[in-house]
Amino acid sequence: MSIAFIGAGNMAMSLIRGLLDSGMQASAIVAADPSQEQRAAAESLGISVFQQNDLAIKQAAIVVLAVKPQIAASVVQSLSGVNATQLIVSVAAGITVASLESWLPINQPIVRCMPNTPALVGAGMTALFANQAVNDKHLEAAERVLQAAGKVVWVANEEQLDAVTAVSGSGPAYFFLLMEHMINAGVELGLDIQTSTDLTLQTAYGAALMAQQSVEPVATLRENVTSPAGTTEAALNTLLQHAVPDAIASALRAAHHRSTELAEEFGKT
Ligand SMILES: NC(=O)c1ccc[n+]([C@@H]2O[C@H](COP(=O)([O-])OP(=O)(O)OC[C@H]3O[C@@H](n4cnc5c(N)ncnc54)[C@H](OP(=O)(O)O)[C@@H]3O)[C@@H](O)[C@H]2O)c1
Numbered sequence: 199m200s201i202a203f204i205g206a207g208n209m210a211m212s213l214i215r216g217l218l219d220s221g222m223q224a225s226a227i228v229a230a231d232p233s234q235e236q237r238a239a240a241e242s243l244g245i246s247v248f249q250q251n252d253l254a255i256k257q258a259a260i261v262v263l264a265v266k267p268q269i270a271a272s273v274v275q276s277l278s279g280v281n282a283t284q285l286i287v288s289v290a291a292g293i294t295v296a297s298l299e300s301w302l303p304i305n306q307p308i309v310r311c312m313p314n315t316p317a318l319v320g321a322g323m324t325a326l327f328a329n330q331a332v333n334d335k336h337l338e339a340a341e342r343v344l345q346a347a348g349k350v351v352w353v354a355n356e357e358q359l360d361a362v363t364a365v366s367g368s369g370p371a372y373f374f375l376l377m378e379h380m381i382n383a384g385v386e387l388g389l390d391i392q393t394s395t396d397l398t399l400q401t402a403y404g405a406a407l408m409a410q411q412s413v414e415p416v417a418t419l420r421e422n423v424t425s426p427a428g429t430t431e432a433a434l435n436t437l438l439q440h441a442v443p444d445a446i447a448s449a450l451r452a453a454h455h456r457s458t459e460l461a462e463e464f465g466k467t
Contacts (some may be wrong), residue, residue: 199226199339202258204251204273205265206231206240209289212318213262214243216346219320230254252279260339263288263298267464273300282306285336287343288311290464291367292457295356297327297465307331311342312362313347316368322348323369325357360461364453372449373435377402428454 201217203210207228214227224244230251231237237247248254255261255277261284265273270290280286286308288298298308309332313324324344328337337352344350353359377398384394409416424430437443 199260199342200258201227201256201260201262201343203227203229203264204254204277205229205263206247207264207266208318209313210262210264210321210458211239211243212320212347213264213289213343214240214245214346216320218243218345219345220233223330228254228258249278251433255284258284258317258382260285262343263290263293265290267292267460270464271297271466274298274455277302279351280306282331285309285332285339287311287340289324291363292460292464294461294465295327295463297300297444299329305331306334307336310356310359311340312359312367312416314366318349320348323366324348324350325358325359325366326350327353331408360454360457362451363457367457368453373402373444400411 199222202270203214204396206214209238210229214229217227217326218221218224227245228248228249228251229237229240229245231240232249237249239454241247250269251273254432255424261277261280263270263274263286267290270293282303282305284306286298286302289307289311291312293310295308298310299306302308308329310327311324312326313322316322322344324347326340326344328340333339341350349442380398380401381391384397385391389397409419412419414422420434424434424444
C-alpha cells in the first residue's frame with residue numbers, strides 16, 4: 199500500500215504519524231505541499247516530499263486529499279496523471295463525492311471522510327462514505343488510513359455525513375464550550391484556575407471513558423449519578439430550566455444546515 203498525501207498540514211501529518219506508529223514503512227508514504235516549512239516537517243518523519251502534487255501521486259495506490267476545502271476544486275482539477283486504479287481518500291470537509299467525481303476520471307474509486315480535530319492526538323472519530331467504484335480492498339485500505347487517527351465508522355448514504363459533521367465534526371467545540379464554562383464557574387466558586395481546569399478536564403475524560411465502557415445508555419449513567427434532592431439533581435434541574443437539551447438539539451440542526459450550505463459552496467468549480 200503506497201500512499202501520497204496532497205497537502206501536508208495538520209490532518210495529513212496526524213495520519214502520517216499514526217500510519218508510521220502502526221508499523222507502515224516510511225518508504226511507502228510520500229507527501230506534497232507548496233509550503234517549504236510543511237515539507238520539512240513531513241520529511242523529518244522519514245517520508246519523501248514533493249513540491250508538485252503530480253510527482254507525488256505517480257507511484258501511489260492511494261491518494262489522500264488533505265487540503266482546505268476552499269482550494270480542493272482547483273487542486274483536484276489540476277492533478278494530471280491520476281487514474282482510476284488509484285483510490286482517492288478525501289478528508290476535505292464539505293467536498294461531495296459528486297464534486298470529486300466531476301473533477302476526476304470516470305470510475306475513480308473515492309472514499310469521502312469526515313474526521314474531527316481529536317485526530318491530531320490519535321483520538322479522532324471519522325465517518326467514511328464510499329462511491330460505487332470502491333471495492334473491498336479499497337474499503338480496507340481507506341479504513342486503515344483513517345484508523346491511524348482514531349476510530350472509524352462507515353455511513354450508508356452521503357447525506358448522513360452532514361449529520362456526522364453536526365455530531366462529531368463540530369462536536370469537540372461543544373465539549374470545549376462546556377469545559378470552558380465549567381472551569382470559569384469553578385473559579386467563581388473559589389478554586390484556582392489550575393485546579394478548576396484539572397478537575398474539569400479529568401471529569402470530561404472520565405465521563406467519556408465510562409460512557410464508552412458501559413453497556414448502559416448514557417441516560418442511565420446520568421440517572422445513576424443523580425440522587426434525589428442531591429447536588430447533581432440541583433445542577434441538572436437548573437440546566438433543564440434553561441432549556442439546555444433544546445439548545446443542544448438546535449445547535450446540531452444549525453451545524454447540519456451549514457454543512458449542506460458549505461457543500462454547495464465548495465462544490466462549485
Ligand atoms: N484539522 C482538523 O481537525 C480537520 C477536521 C476535519 C476535517 N479536516 C479537513 O482536512 C483538510 C486539511 O485540514 P488541515 O487542518 O490539515 O489544514 P492545513 O493544516 O491548512 O493543511 C493543508 C495543507 O495543504 C497545503 N496546500 C495548500 N495548497 C496546496 C496545493 N495546491 N497542493 C498541495 N497542498 C497544498 C497547505 O499549505 P499552506 O499552509 O502553504 O497553504 C497546508 O500545509 C481540510 O479540508 C479540512 O476540512 C480537518
